[in-house]
Amino acid sequence: MSIAALCSDRVLLNDWHVIADLTNLSAHEPFQTRLLGVDLTVYCRGRYNKEVLRNDTGALVNATKRYGFLWACLGKPERDIVFVPEAEEEDRYLLTGGSIAVKVSGLRTVENFLDMGHFPFVHTGWLGEEPHTEVAPYKVELTAADELVATECKFYQPVASPTAKEGFVVDYIYKVIRPYTVALYKSNPVQKERLDVITLFVQPVDEENCVAHPFLCYLKDGSDEAGIRNFMQLIFAQDKPILENQLPKRLPLDPRAETPIRADAVAVLYRRWLRDKSVTYGAIPARM
Amino acid sequence: MLDLAKSRWHPIAAAHDLPLRHVFHGQLLGREFAVWRADDGYVNIWENRCLHRGVRLSIGINDGRELKCQYHGWRYSNRTAGCTYIPAHPADAPARTITNRTFAAVERYGLVWSAEEPQGEVPEVSGFAEGKLLALRAIPVNAPADVVAAQLTGYRFQPSGNIDGSAAKVAVEASNAFSVALRSSEGDASTLAVLFVQPVDSNRSVIRGVLDSEVEGAARLAVLRHHNELLSRLRVAVEAEAAREPAPAPLEPIIERVSPELAEMPEETTHGRKATIRVQVTRKWSAADGIAGFELRPLKGLLPTFQPGAHIDVHLPNGLIRQYSITNGPGESDSYVIGVKLERDSKGGSTCLHETVREGDVLAISEPRNNFPLRRDAIQTLFIAGGIGITPLLAMAQALNNQSLGHELHYFAQNQAQLAFPEKTKTLGASLKPHLGLSPDQTGAKLREILSGYGPDKHVYLCGPGPMLEAARAIAAEMGWPETAVHFEYFKNTNVIDDSTSFEVALARSCMTLTVPAGKTILEVMRDAGIDMPSSCEQGACGTCLATVIEGEPDHQDVYLNDAERKSGTKIMTCVSRAKSARLVLDL
Ligand code: FES
Ligand SMILES: [Fe+2]
Numbered sequence: 057m058s059i060a061a062l063c064s065d066r067v068l069l070n071d072w073h074v075i076a077d078l079t080n081l082s083a084h085e086p087f088q089t090r091l092l093g094v095d096l097t098v099y100c101r102g103r104y105n106k107e108v109l110r111n112d113t114g115a116l117v118n119a120t121k122r123y124g125f126l127w128a129c130l131g132k133p134e135r136d137i138v139f140v141p142e143a144e145e146e147d148r149y150l151l152t153g154g155s156i157a158v159k160v161s162g163l164r165t166v167e168n169f170l171d172m173g174h175f176p177f178v179h180t181g182w183l184g185e186e187p188h189t190e191v192a193p194y195k196v197e198l199t200a201a202d203e204l205v206a207t208e209c210k211f212y213q214p215v216a217s218p219t220a221k222e223g224f225v226v227d228y229i230y231k232v233i234r235p236y237t238v239a240l241y242k243s244n245p246v247q248k249e250r251l252d253v254i255t256l257f258v259q260p261v262d263e264e265n266c267v268a269h270p271f272l273c274y275l276k277d278g279s280d281e282a283g284i285r286n287f288m289q290l291i292f293a294q295d296k297p298i299l300e301n302q303l304p305k306r307l308p309l310d311p312r313a314e315t316p317i318r319a320d321a322v323a324v325l326y327r328r329w330l331r332d333k334s335v336t337y338g339a340i341p342a343r344m
Numbered sequence: 345m346l347d348l349a350k351s352r353w354h355p356i357a358a359a360h361d362l363p364l365r366h367v368f369h370g371q372l373l374g375r376e377f378a379v380w381r382a383d384d385g386y387v388n389i390w391e392n393r394c395l396h397r398g399v400r401l402s403i404g405i406n407d408g409r410e411l412k413c414q415y416h417g418w419r420y421s422n423r424t425a426g427c428t429y430i431p432a433h434p435a436d437a438p439a440r441t442i443t444n445r446t447f448a449a450v451e452r453y454g455l456v457w458s459a460e461e462p463q464g465e466v467p468e469v470s471g472f473a474e475g476k477l478l479a480l481r482a483i484p485v486n487a488p489a490d491v492v493a494a495q496l497t498g499y500r501f502q503p504s505g506n507i508d509g510s511a512a513k514v515a516v517e518a519s520n521a522f523s524v525a526l527r528s529s530e531g532d533a534s535t536l537a538v539l540f541v542q543p544v545d546s547n548r549s550v551i552r553g554v555l556d557s558e559v560e561g562a563a564r565l566a567v568l569r570h571h572n573e574l575l576s577r578l579r580v581a582v583e584a585e586a587a588r589e590p591a592p593a594p595l596e597p598i599i600e601r602v603s604p605e606l607a608e609m610p611e612e613t614t615h616g617r618k619a620t621i622r623v624q625v626t627r628k629w630s631a632a633d634g635i636a637g638f639e640l641r642p643l644k645g646l647l648p649t650f651q652p653g654a655h656i657d658v659h660l661p662n663g664l665i666r667q668y669s670i671t672n673g674p675g676e677s678d679s680y681v682i683g684v685k686l687e688r689d690s691k692g693g694s695t696c697l698h699e700t701v702r703e704g705d706v707l708a709i710s711e712p713r714n715n716f717p718l719r720r721d722a723i724q725t726l727f728i729a730g731g732i733g734i735t736p737l738l739a740m741a742q743a744l745n746n747q748s749l750g751h752e753l754h755y756f757a758q759n760q761a762q763l764a765f766p767e768k769t770k771t772l773g774a775s776l777k778p779h780l781g782l783s784p785d786q787t788g789a790k791l792r793e794i795l796s797g798y799g800p801d802k803h804v805y806l807c808g809p810g811p812m813l814e815a816a817r818a819i820a821a822e823m824g825w826p827e828t829a830v831h832f833e834y835f836k837n838t839n840v841i842d843d844s845t846s847f848e849v850a851l852a853r854s855c856m857t858l859t860v861p862a863g864k865t866i867l868e869v870m871r872d873a874g875i876d877m878p879s880s881c882e883q884g885a886c887g888t889c890l891a892t893v894i895e896g897e898p899d900h901q902d903v904y905l906n907d908a909e910r911k912s913g914t915k916i917m918t919c920v921s922r923a924k925s926a927r928l929v930l931d932l
Contacts, residue, residue, distance in 0.1 A: 173416045173432040187721040187749055188801075189417065189431035298415050301400040303376070303393045304599075312601040315395045315442060319432040 061263055063092035063337040069131035071234060074257040074269045075119075076126040077152045081106070091128055092337060093262045098126065123271050124152045125257065138233050142253045142273040149281050153254075153270035153288035160299045161338035162258040162266030163307035166238045167326060168299055169256050170230050172211045173319045178294050181214055185223070188212040191319035204232040204329055206322040217245055217252065217279075217287065232326055235335045236260055246278045254288070263338050264305040268292065310342040346595070349373055349489070351463040352522060353448075355455035355540050355552045358479050362387065362456065367411065369402035373460060374545045374595030376400070377447065382422040382675055383408035389458045390425050391445040394418060395602060401444070409675020409746060420444055422675035426649020429743075434721040437651050437714035445600060453554045454479035455540070460597075467523065471536055471556055478504075480553035481568060483575045487586035489522055489543035492551060495582045496524040496539050501574055504559050504567045505533030537571075546592040551575055621647065623680070625705045631683050632764035635732060636698050641679045643706065649677070652739040653716035653833075656680065657880050659708040661700060666693040667881050669735035670712060671765060673742030680712075683764050685732040713880060715887030715904070716805075716833045718743060723801040725751040726794060728816055730808020734764055736833060737807055741772055751775055754794055756787060756808065787812065791819050798824045806832040810903075827908045834903040837884040837920065841901050847923040851875065851932045852894055866891075866918040866928075875932065877918065884920035891918050896928035 063069055075089050076098060087098040095111035098119075108119040108128050118129040122137050143150055158165055168174070173191050175184025194209040209228035229241040229251070236258040241251040252274045259267040270292070274284050308314060309331050316324050330339060356370040362381040369392065370377035376392035378401035392400050394413040401420075405412040410419045410428060417431040427442035450457045452466045454477050485492050497519050502512045512530040519525065523540045536556040541549050553575070559567050623640035631637030641647075655669045668682035687694045701707070718740045719725075725744060727737040734755055744751040753772060756779045757763050769776050779790055795804065795816070804825065806816050813832055820830045843863055850857045851870070860869045867889055870877050880888040884902025893916050900910050902917035909915050916930070 171416075176431070177414060177417045186417070186431075187723065189721045190434050191432040297403075298399060301403050301414075302398045303400060304398065308398075310601065311607040312604060313599075314397055315602050315606050317396070317430060317432060 061093055063130075063260075065335050065337045066131070067333055067335060068092060068235065068260065068337055070129065070134040072120075072127045072129045072133060072137045073236065074125040074259050074267075075108070075128045077155050077269060078121060078124050078126055079152065080155065081126065089259075089267075090261045090265075092130060092260055094130060096128065123150065125269060125271070138237055138255070138257075140239075140253070140255055140271065140273065142251075143271075145273070147276050148273045149276055149279070149284065151272040151274070151281055151285055153272050153285055153292075155259075156268045156289075156292045156296060157261075158266055158268060158296050158299050159264065159305070160266065160302055161264055161306045162236050162260045162268075163330065163335075163338045164299060164302055164305070165258050165266050165268055166232065166236060166256070167307065167323050168295055169238050169240065170206070170232070170322050170326065171320070172209060172228070173317075174298070175211060175213065178298055179291055182291065182294075183213050183215075184211065185214045193318065194321070196322045196325050198325070198329065204230075204322065204325055206230040217242070221245075230322060232322075232329070235330060235333065236266075244275050244277075247275060250275060260338055266338075304340060306338055306340045308340045308342075310340065313340070346373070348521075349543055350460040353450070353457045353459045353462055353464075353466045354522065354542050356389070356458050356542060357456040358482060358552065359451055359454050359456060360479070365406045365408055367402050367404055367406050369400070370456075370458075371544045372458060373543055373597065375460065375597035376402070377458070378402040378404065378411070379449075379456065380406045380411060382406075384422070384675070384678070386423055386678075387449040387451060387456055388422060388425065389447040389449045389456075390420075391447075391599070393444075393599065395427070395442055395444055395606075407675075407746060409673065419674075421649045421677050423677040424646050424649040428649060428651045428674065429720060431720065434719035435717060437653070437717040441603065442606060443649065453477055453538075455552055455554065469525070469538055469554075472538070472554070473556075476556075476558050478555040478558050478564070478567065480555065480571045480575070483551040483553075483572075483579055484544070485549045485551060485579045485582055486547060487549060487582045488547055488592065489541045489549045491586050492549045492582055493519065493521055493524055493541045495578060495585070496541070496551070497526075499524070499526060499537075499539065499574070499578060501526075501528050501535075501537065501571060503528045503530055503533035503535035504555060504557060504563070505535070506530045507563070507566050507570050509533075546595050547586070551579075620711060621709050623647075623707055623709055625701060625703050625707065626679065628701070628703050632766075633759075633761040634686050635762075635764045636684045636686070637765065638682050638684065638697070638701075639679045640682070640707065640709065647677060647680060648711050650680070650712040650739075651714045652718045652743040653736050654712040654714035654739075655716075655736070655880070655886065656682070656712050657710035658682070658697075659710075660693060660696045661705075661707075662692055662696050664691070664693045664696065666697075667886055669716075669739065671735050671738045671768065673739065673768070673771075674746050680709075681765075683732060683735045710880070713878075713886075713888055715890075716807075716831065718805070719803055720744065720747065720749060721801075722803040723750060723799075724803075725749065726802070726804040727751065727753040728756070728791070728794065728804060728806045728808070729753065730756045730812040731762070732764070733806075733808030733812075733833075733835070734769075735807075737805055738765060738768055740805060741775065742768065745772055745775065752777055752794075754779060754790075756780075756782065756790075756812070784811075784815075788815055788819070791816050792823070795820050795823045795825065798829070803829050803831065806830070807835075810834060810836075810838050827906045830906070832906075834885045836881070837901075837903045839884070839901055839903065839920075841884075841920050843922065845899070845922050847925070848927040849923070850895075850927060850929045852929055853932055860922070865920065866916075866922070870918065870932070877932070879919055882919045884917045887917070889917055889919045891916050892931035894929040894931050896923055896925040898922075898928065899924045 083100045099107045108117040176186045196206045214223040227243045231239045239255040255271045257269045361368045368379040370379045378392045399415040419429040425444035425446045427438045430438045509530045512528045514528045517525040525538045539553045622643045626641045627639035655667045684697045686698045729737045741753045846861045880886045887904040898916040899922045901920045
């Protein structure tokens, strides 16, 4: 198959996707990117106006700005950009965490974001540490809003966040909001009853390439912006080489393609959910 | 063409591409391989893909005995490629059938050979004396293998004995789609070069040349350089030629699907007491005073993957069936080693093995089963062995030792001569703590000392004679060890079994109700009704015939379950335990 296969999944074509971090756009140079196999050019008209054009047809693409990102929709937007309530709270930093290009399907990147089992091996000394490798049972459910939510996730972490001084068992909540959008809520090390939120907007560049755009809503209390961003980049830099060594690059939806274990309950449901939504872009559909 | 290529052996690496603890990335006909040599010399060629989430195993870690995946730390055994440990679920024994795909491996002419569906043998080259050859540097070429092989017939080089000359005559001695044999002669000097072409993918190849004689010192470098230059030049020409044709589409090797059970992460496969494997006793020796060691090798194929704590059923020539723990360390997958103690009150099992079974005899054994799995997420693990109880714990201690995880092996015995498998325990170094000649009281005091200072992330594993286990469990409980941290295995069930009751058993999933009369076990009645249920010791010690109770009150008579499990009333050993209520509903 050709890498730049075009997308025919309506849910994706008619949805908004991040295509750039606004801080990465220069006022002088047009910015090249690709979304769902379509090459795009971003032009800056004046200080605030951005125009996004398709390279193949020259047509103007729907574009808007939110949360520090530039968003595009190739089709007719059917719903609004994902709403992040924590972004309204005064005592949080709202940060973009640097856009990381990964040579793998964005669906694989989402699945990795949902995975605790790899912490001790990939984020050794930060998000996990051998021999604390157990993934305790957690709950997963499909909500009325058609989102996948995993609750009661717990994992022992030596340095769970930029401000953590010692290891502790961290509580997580995961939420898959859209096929290429996933969020993580974890207990803040200072105000333990409140949650820091990372929403990961994954740009499906094509079926086998993506750019991960993390959006961080962290409590200001006891943390600093540079520290948060560095931490995020460190963690992603550790994931990238592993993700780029996954075979095949697209996410297989056939349950017999790979071997899930109980710890993967949320991933199993995610794959099923994609199948039910007929999302095929970035996936290998299950054989019937 | 592709079918032919698949049935042939091809070189996929040079022997020197597999140095100690390295994992080499190989490729043949579009299929990627993870290639690694274990410390025992065995060359493993595996599908380059972890069965869990597809991560390349060529970026994994070769610890000399097992290959560990980088993503979630799954471990795969030398030889069998069976998964031995899943860190996310430290308390479970992974299903034995999680086994990666392996490919044939042969080392010949300084090269490592493999084939997708091998027919016949690695090509025989007359005039090639093993060990006296010189393997050239591999030259990758972006062209199909047959195009490369055709061009190679025109390869011109100097014989190694006259490398600076320029008048060599080169004759083609043989050629086919994947290799060319050329002899170069000038004066007295003559060299046979065989150039094998490895079909990496439809449009990619590697030339792996071998010369018929070893060259030493500075001359060696000159010879290697000579061929390197000439072959590199040839490469440029071949690539230019190949570029004139449109490149063929890359091959898409089929990655096998995992079995339907694995897709659901099931329980271990169920079967009765089946002895599916024939093994030969290749060594029998005195492993200690009163303990015989047996090394069992498969008559054909490979032995199944085992995990520390696993046991096998041995079917004896006299018809008896006995369970023995596998003592092997990780990756020691060419044979199973068991230890058998001569029991004074033997009912014929241990006597038969000690007196009748000899080296060369063939025995039937079951697949290994692990009802005594080892967690590897503890900060400190204590092993407490009494006498022959050393066997499962020995396998466990070697596994932790291999991963440098903290542990102590306390080994109680009458005297030095009774300490079994000294060659294995020696490798444990200071973590082995023998306690010799202690009276029951002294043993109690020692256990108290060992078990003092419980802390979170500590686990203890016990195996030994009944009274010692009882004492150790009681002391552990007294010292604050929670039951979840105390793991034990009894050799046998010494409880007097009361089978006088009669009751009903309903099997929820099979929709069947059976009556268990006095004198028969639940297991027997189920088997009579055609229900296939695994079992091993059939005396309530090994844990194989465990069933889940949905309703009713079990009458526990086994020694496998711990007190909490008994009280919960949700589990039952069907080979000995019965019902206190008139009816039991089992999840079967
Ligand atoms: S992908 Fe190999 S352990 Fe998970
Ligand atoms: Fe990660």
